[in-house]
């Protein structure tokens with residue numbers, strides 16, 4: 001499983017911030033050089049995101065979960081560890097819950113408020129396959 005986490009640099013190049021392949025986390029040198037603020041805080045946030053990819057299920061034995069949900073769960077872990085950057089989407093922002101990254105993380109945080117442990121349960125259900133019906137099964141309501 002290869003999960004890339006691209007970001008748009010100030011020069012508008014699509015570069016790889018970091019990615020996780022199996023149990024290896026790779027971090028781009030360009031990303032590290034571009035950090036101008038608190039490098040420990042920024043890097044820890046990236047590691048929380050990438051470590052989530054090491055541990056999470058993606059339904060790959062059946063119907064694979066959408067990449068946007070996979071990265072949303074990883075950003076949810078970063079959010080709960082209190083490493084959400086100030087410029088992230090705020091709760092309720094975004095056009096769709098499944099936009100990915102911070103928007104999806106905020107949506108998952110809302111779901112987790114409705115049902116404590118929701119994201120852990122969702123991840124557990126995604127061990128073999130993925131279905132959007134998992135949201136209904138866990139919350140009793142559709143997305």
Ligand SMILES: [Zn+2]
Pocket residue numbers: 003004005049053070071074
């Ligand atoms: Zn990612």
